[in-house]
Amino acid sequence: MKILSIESATKTLSVALAEENKILALATSDNKATHSETLLPLIEQMLAERNESLSEVDAIAVSNGPGSFTGLRIGVTTAKGLGLALDRPVIAVPTLDAMAYNFVSEEGALICPMIDARRNQIFTGAYKTDGSNIRAVMNSRALDIDELIEEIRNLQEEKIIFLGDGAEFHRDKLVEAFGDAAIVASGEKAHPSAGSVALLGEAMMKLGEAMSADDVVPTYLRQSQAEREYAAVTSIGKKIISRTLDADNEGKVFESADTEADIKAIADLESAVFGGGAWTIDMVKGHFSNPCNGALVARRRGGPCGYVLFTKIAGEGEVFRVGVSESYRRAGIARRLLGVLLQDSETDAWMLEVRYGNAPAIALYEAMGFVRERVIQDYYSNPLEDALDMRRVIRDIED
Amino acid sequence: MAKILAIETSCDETAAAVVEDGRRVLSNVINTQIALHTRYGGVVPELASRKHIENVNLVIKQALEEAGETLDSIDAVAVTYGPGLVGALLIGVSAAKAIAFAKNKPLIGVNHIEGHVCANLIEHPDLEPPFLCLIVSGGHTHLAMMKDYGEFEILGRTRDDAAGEAFDKVARAIGLGYPGGPKIEKAALSGDAGAIAFPRGHIADSPYDFTFSGLKSAVLNYINQEQMAGREISKANVAASFQQAVVDSIVERAVMAARAVGEGAGAPRLALAGGVAANSYLRESLAAACDAAGIAFYAPRPALCTDNAVMIGAAGYYHFARGERAPLSLNAVPNLKL
Numbered sequence: 001m002k003i004l005s006i007e008s009a010t011k012t013l014s015v016a017l018a019e020e021n022k023i024l025a026l027a028t029s030d031n032k033a034t035h036s037e038t039l040l041p042l043i044e045q046m047l048a049e050r051n052e053s054l055s056e057v058d059a060i061a062v063s064n065g066p067g068s069f070t071g072l073r074i075g076v077t078t079a080k081g082l083g084l085a086l087d088r089p090v091i092a093v094p095t096l097d098a099m100a101y102n103f104v105s106e107e108g109a110l111i112c113p114m115i116d117a118r119r120n121q122i123f124t125g126a127y128k129t130d131g132s133n134i135r136a137v138m139n140s141r142a143l144d145i146d147e148l149i150e151e152i153r154n155l156q157e158e159k160i161i162f163l164g165d166g167a168e169f170h171r172d173k174l175v176e177a178f179g180d181a182a183i184v185a186s187g188e189k190a191h192p193s194a195g196s197v198a199l200l201g202e203a204m205m206k207l208g209e210a211m212s213a214d215d216v217v218p219t220y221l222r223q224s225q226a227e228r229e230y231a232a233v234t235s236i237g238k239k240i241i242s243r244t245l246d247a248d249n250e251g252k253v254f255e256s257a258d259t260e261a262d263i264k265a266i267a268d269l270e271s272a273v274f275g276g277g278a279w280t281i282d283m284v285k286g287h288f289s290n291p292c293n294g295a296l297v298a299r300r301r302g303g304p305c306g307y308v309l310f311t312k313i314a315g316e317g318e319v320f321r322v323g324v325s326e327s328y329r330r331a332g333i334a335r336r337l338l339g340v341l342l343q344d345s346e347t348d349a350w351m352l353e354v355r356y357g358n359a360p361a362i363a364l365y366e367a368m369g370f371v372r373e374r375v376i377q378d379y380y381s382n383p384l385e386d387a388l389d390m391r392r393v394i395r396d397i398e399d
Numbered sequence: 400m401a402k403i404l405a406i407e408t409s410c411d412e413t414a415a416a417v418v419e420d421g422r423r424v425l426s427n428v429i430n431t432q433i434a435l436h437t438r439y440g441g442v443v444p445e446l447a448s449r450k451h452i453e454n455v456n457l458v459i460k461q462a463l464e465e466a467g468e469t470l471d472s473i474d475a476v477a478v479t480y481g482p483g484l485v486g487a488l489l490i491g492v493s494a495a496k497a498i499a500f501a502k503n504k505p506l507i508g509v510n511h512i513e514g515h516v517c518a519n520l521i522e523h524p525d526l527e528p529p530f531l532c533l534i535v536s537g538g539h540t541h542l543a544m545m546k547d548y549g550e551f552e553i554l555g556r557t558r559d560d561a562a563g564e565a566f567d568k569v570a571r572a573i574g575l576g577y578p579g580g581p582k583i584e585k586a587a588l589s590g591d592a593g594a595i596a597f598p599r600g601h602i603a604d605s606p607y608d609f610t611f612s613g614l615k616s617a618v619l620n621y622i623n624q625e626q627m628a629g630r631e632i633s634k635a636n637v638a639a640s641f642q643q644a645v646v647d648s649i650v651e652r653a654v655m656a657a658r659a660v661g662e663g664a665g666a667p668r669l670a671l672a673g674g675v676a677a678n679s680y681l682r683e684s685l686a687a688a689c690d691a692a693g694i695a696f697y698a699p700r701p702a703l704c705t706d707n708a709v710m711i712g713a714a715g716y717y718h719f720a721r722g723e724r725a726p727l728s729l730n731a732v733p734n735l736k737l
Binding site: 033034036037038039040041043044054069070073074076077078079080081082083084085086213214217218220224279280282283286353373374376379381387389 | 443445446448449452453455456457459460470485486489490492493494495496497498500501502558559610612613616617620623624626627726727728729730731
């Protein structure tokens with residue numbers, strides 16, 4: 001039985017061909033091009049070098065996550081397309097299982113693969129091996145490093161092999177926690193490889209775990225950010241969902257759901273800062289009734305002293321209002337609020353409008369990377385004034 | 400005779416089709432994700448990508464089945480590789496490349512905007528370039544000359560928001576929600592288009608360029624002013640007045656451009672394309688203005704205006720016929736230009 005395998009869950013892309021528990025060919029891409037550009041040419045080249053034909057492949061094994069969402073989708077979709085065209089089944093091999101399989105011969109050790117999941121988390125699991133098969137002893141999931149250390153400590157193992165980019169990143173913490181019991185793998189075996197995907201895939205196939213190409217999807221182990229945000233909004237109903245910046249505490253950001261008080265405070269600040277052009281309390285309330293809208297609030301001694309009201313939708317955001325209490329001006333509060341907002345990983349471009357004569361605000365926005373788009377004549381009333389339209393593009397594409 | 404399997408996943412529709420010789424539709428399958436994105440008020444890229452990967456094989460198989468074709472009997476695979484959401488595009492591109500590679504079929508990369516224009520070739524079998532096209536969609540507003548198959552000269556484009564974006568944002572502002580185009584059109588039916596005087600933006604020295612962000616801002620400003628004054632706004636009047644301003648801007652430039660390029664090239668011809676071309680008020684206004692100005696007006700039926708794979712098969716055929724082939728390293732290009 002010949003298995004073609006794809007591993008594209010992390011930075012290093014590889015493909016392999018295996019038969020009867022033996023790797024016939026393995027090709028790894030180390031160039032800087034994207035997985036999308038590299039994957040099929042790499043398969044084509046590997047097969048050509050060995051004079052192998054795609055038609056002799058019996059199944060396609062693909063590393064199906066967790067890992068980089070984009071990388072996974074390129075690998076899984078390619079496997080689905082090949083399966084569809086060749087009329088062959090696809091084996092969805094869990095990426096963490098395949099990583100653990102790199103150390104299948106390490107009888108007695110606990111094997112702990114760790115994939116960097118960003119947002120200070122790692123996709124991880126824990127495995128034991130009998131020398132030829134691996135067995136999960138902990139559910140695969142996203143954890144932060146301290147949670148993982150706690151979980152592993154509870155297993156009370158004497159030899160633990162940590163591998164993957166997450167293990168490299170947290171090497172110091174792992175050594176500190178487990179001392180001599182911890183081995184942080186290095187070299188080829190430290191990373192996901194199509195070789196293990198093929199071998200494990202073949203074993204899974206023999207157990208009847210191959211699927212129709214139509215049904216294979218990546219395992220993300222994580223909701224999309226939109227789903228998480230929506231869940232947060234719906235679970236608290238119409239309450240204010242604002243991230244809060246503690247102005248006394250070096251910009252620490254935390255969740256806040258202090259609804260009525262915050263709406264009242266923002267409306268009071270609006271009126272103090274903008275006078276006749278201020279939003280009314282009903283408008284501030286209305287702002288929070290739209291789940292796409294949000295606020296960042298800076299607090300001093302518990303009370304709001306500055307805020308940003310914004311909306312974000314489908315990768316684009318607009319800053320509606322920025323206000324800082326008179327007594328806290330020139331303390332960098334607006335700058336820090338905007339700084340937090342602009343880090344939002346889901347938004348590619350931010351827009352805002354500002355009174356043409358408001359030089360300090362325009363200077364701040366320019367310092368934050370906004371550029372002048374154009375002037376809108378007689379945009380503001382009370383008093384009548386032109387608006388300057390400004391835009392900040394963070395990046396062209398999303399991951 | 401050449402049969403093209405076409406795949407389109409640039410935004411929130413997973414679509415596949417089989418098209419013969421660029422003009423004849425053998426199948427047209429579209430799986431729309433509108434219901435999924437509605438609660439977020441717009442397309443969420445990550446969710447779109449996840450949905451595409453769930454559906455891509457099923458949509459392709461259904462397109463082949465309905466056409467009575469197989470992956471062996473088709474002549475080439477065409478796929479949208481941009482512009483669009485990169486994660487979404489990658490699903491179609493990866494699937495198309497894998498199929499082309501496994502079946503040893505030519506691979507054709509198609510520009511999504513060119514696809515929209517080519518929907519006209521399906522609707523009007525006798526229409527041949529050169530002609531002027533007006534492309535109005537969620538992400539694009541272009542006036543371009545289609546000089547030959549696959550050859551375009553841009554005459555004008557939007558300087559800021561695309562027309563479709565303006566529709567979406569205004570729909571959101573007056574609480575109509577997503578998708579904005581159809582919602583505004585419906586609300587406008589019971590409104591007075593002359594009720595509120597919104598500006599028609601112009602770009603100095605660029606007669607064919609569009610601008611819609613000033614109009615969008617004017618609408619938002621109007622809503623804020625009314626709310627502050629404690630007055631209830633009429634959603635129907637805002638929708639109708641806004642739609643009128645967009646349509647006026649578009650019609651004025653399109654007719655002016657058609658007249659200009661029409662001189663010396665026989666009767667001027669204008670073809671409408673893109674998702675916003677499904678807006679019947681825009682279609683009727685353009686048709687009437689073209690009629691009055693002696694311009695031959697073409698537009699695909701609304702179902703071919705929104706995203707579909709038939710249009711990609713039509714555009715792909717002409718690239719195929721010219722011997723153009725995409726390599727297996729074809730990548731998604733989210734900001735691909737026409």
